[in-house]
Amino acid sequence: MHFTFAHNNLNVYDLQKSLDFYKEALGLEVARTKEAEDGSFILVYLTDGTMPHQLELTWLRDMKRPYELGDNEIHLAFNVDDFDAALAKHKEMGCVCFENPKMGIYFIEDPDGYWLEIVPEK
Template structure:
């Protein structure tokens, strides 16, 4: 391969745009990087970016959608790292977000991970840095 490929964003479709933006801002400290409204095509795109990262999550909001999207069994999750997983886990639980317990996989004895669900049921993996 002669080109360098860099992943820049992942896209998910959401039912309630403002609720989704609030989740990613409040739960994960992401910020809206840009927003594009396409009223003639009846959709809006919002790109959210985490601190110290170039990767963005693209939220696609289709104006006429009334039913939740079926996430399916092919997509799994996004992942973010934190400095203090215990503190992050406690904050998410106290905020009323749906979270799993902290656990480790295989021989990973330090740190651990857990999952938090966004308003549409997409999972975000929280990993100890």
């Protein structure tokens, strides 16, 4: 028996705002969408166009407030081939929430408060 990653999920409050953010900040594109027949949820799977692993954004109709992320001690990490250009772009977008120059990484925050680690390709 062998398991492989399929996707990670993040629940989002404003689906369009999140889709716009992930496209602009990370270049992710919609791979597929699934909508509940009763309109209670929408799942959108995003791809980087390279790896088979996807990010699933889940929007729930009945969620009437932004999500509470607690201590937010989880994150997703993204490799980038031009670290300096990415950092400049994310600073321009105003979404850099933490930098660690000693480790050579930084984090951006999405519209729902999830932290995304940006790591230079090795």
